Amino acid sequence: MLGGCDRLSDNLEFTKLLKSAEALSRFAQRMAVGRTALAREYGEADLSAEFRANGTTEPSDPEYQRLAQSEFADWRLAVGGLAERPRSFSLTALKELPSRTQITRHDCVEGWSCIGKWKGLRLAALLDLVAPQREARYVVFYCADAMNLSGDKYYESIDLDGAYHPQTILAYEMNDRTLPIAHGAPLRLRDERQLGYKMAKYIMRIELVADFAHIGEGNGGYWEDQGYEWWAGI
Amino acid sequence: MTKDRLVYRHRIWVRITHWINVVCMTILLMSGLQIFNAHPALYWGNASYFADPLVAISGFPAWATLPGSEWLAMGRRWHFFFAWLFVVNGVVYALLAVLGGHLRADLAPSRQDLRQIGHSIRQHLRLQFPKGAEAKRCNVLQKLSYLGVLGLLCPLIVLAGLAMSPQLDAGYPWLLWLLGGRQSARTIHFISAFSLLAFVVVHLLMVLASGVWNNIRSMITGWYDIGDEHV
Numbered sequence: 001m002l003g004g005c006d007r008l009s010d011n012l013e014f015t016k017l018l019k020s021a022e023a024l025s026r027f028a029q030r031m032a033v034g035r036t037a038l039a040r041e042y043g044e045a046d047l048s049a050e051f052r053a054n055g056t057t058e059p060s061d062p063e064y065q066r067l068a069q070s071e072f073a074d075w076r077l078a079v080g081g082l083a084e085r086p087r088s089f090s091l092t093a094l095k096e097l098p099s100r101t102q103i104t105r106h107d108c109v110e111g112w113s114c115i116g117k118w119k120g121l122r123l124a125a126l127l128d129l130v131a132p133q134r135e136a137r138y139v140v141f142y143c144a145d146a147m148n149l150s151g152d153k154y155y156e157s158i159d160l161d162g163a164y165h166p167q168t169i170l171a172y173e174m175n176d177r178t179l180p181i182a183h184g185a186p187l188r189l190r191d192e193r194q195l196g197y198k199m200a201k202y203i204m205r206i207e208l209v210a211d212f213a214h215i216g217e218g219n220g221g222y223w224e225d226q227g228y229e230w231w232a233g234i
Numbered sequence: 235m236t237k238d239r240l241v242y243r244h245r246i247w248v249r250i251t252h253w254i255n256v257v258c259m260t261i262l263l264m265s266g267l268q269i270f271n272a273h274p275a276l277y278w279g280n281a282s283y284f285a286d287p288l289v290a291i292s293g294f295p296a297w298a299t300l301p302g303s304e305w306l307a308m309g310r311r312w313h314f315f316f317a318w319l320f321v322v323n324g325v326v327y328a329l330l331a332v333l334g335g336h337l338r339a340d341l342a343p344s345r346q347d348l349r350q351i352g353h354s355i356r357q358h359l360r361l362q363f364p365k366g367a368e369a370k371r372c373n374v375l376q377k378l379s380y381l382g383v384l385g386l387l388c389p390l391i392v393l394a395g396l397a398m399s400p401q402l403d404a405g406y407p408w409l410l411w412l413l414g415g416r417q418s419a420r421t422i423h424f425i426s427a428f429s430l431l432a433f434v435v436v437h438l439l440m441v442l443a444s445g446v447w448n449n450i451r452s453m454i455t456g457w458y459d460i461g462d463e464h465v
Binding site for chain 1: 272281284303311312314317398401403404416420
């Protein structure tokens with residue numbers, strides 16, 4: 001039986017059938033949870049003493065290294081794609097946008113959780129500045145960290161419901177200090193109602209798109225291309 | 235064997251939901267162990283205190299996990315697909331059990347049943363199983379354990395699974411309150427899984443001890459041989 005199940009795991013049609021549960025979970029969770037329901041926020045006393053940094057903790061990309069040397073003074077975030085007013089922002093400019101501070105729980109797909117305090121600009125405020133076009137449905141985050149030897153870089157995508165959620169922020173501070181490199185400096189996504197891998201670190205560029213079929217292998221993110229769910233609500 | 239020794243003990247929908255459940259629980263346990271192996275430690279509370287876990291092991295062996303090799307993404311696919319099937323199957327069973335009278339007639343212990351607990355325990359310890367008229371119905375220990383598993387353990391494991399969802403935690407904060415936090419929910423999910431496994435082990439031992447072919451036939455065809463003792 002075990003061998004049979006392992007053969008099924010390699011069968012494309014069968015894994016598609018298994019994957020159909022993802023759409024069901026997404027639909028059920030959307031029905032069951034209001035768009036604006038807030039993830040629980042915790043108190044200072046709940047902060048994790050050790051907040052594990054997963055994935056890349058030090059991007060080797062030379063351009064990133066150069067930016068990090070000057071504490072990201074030369075870093076600029078380009079926001080474009082299906083936007084009426086595409087533009088780029090310095091870190092200083094982003095810090096002047098409406099911000100939010102929240103103490104939330106980070107759930108890793110591996111199973112562990114950590115509680116951290118995040119301060120960042122509301123993604124909704126940033127999107128309002130660039131004015132998404134009507135066709136825009138997803139926000140794609142392109143990151144500095146290469147994930148394999150062929151140099152494929154991390155990327156992620158969330159839909160506009162997620163992007164406009166009040167707790168969705170681009171964090172530049174963690175636990176009252178400048179966001180450390182291990183946790184995604186200079187800017188990382190916080191999307192508190194999904195699992196950790198959705199929360200892209202080392203964001204270099206943001207693009208509004210109508211669909212993500214043409215990006216990477218077409219599944220909406222680096223880990224999604226490795227077989228993980230795009231909808232990481234559970 | 236004479237025809238009148240055979241009694242129709244399990245209705246068709248009980249048999250179907252039973253075997254769907256066998257498939258679901260096997261796959262859920264094995265894919266669950268695959269998922270657990272991605273971080274083989276348990277904690278209590280909302281967060282993981284890495285320095286102070288309740289339990290930390292090096293992981294379950296490959297033969298116990300689905301898929302057999304380390305493959306979290308695929309383990310999750312198996313788990314969530316069969317979790318849906320498990321829940322739908324359970325809801326169908328529960329509805330039919332309540333509406334069709336199965337719960338009242340076959341599972342709810344009567345006052346007389348409850349008075350016989352001591353007797354039933356002694357019988358089980360001697361591996362003596364009812365024959366004749368008595369064998370037509372579940373005994374009191376069966377009733378209580380089935381009710382506990384169906385009414386408490388199964389809902390608990392589903393609830394603890396749902397409480398691990400950051401999305402559902404946002405919509406239903408009482409899930410975390412009820413289960414003591416997200417990491418507690420994960421621990422409860424794990425303990426419930428092994429409690430169900432313990433139930434299945436005892437269930438299979440009882441099947442073996444009380445007549446394996448007779449039991450299997452009755453769960454496939456519905457017909458159970460109540461033995462020689464005259465009705």
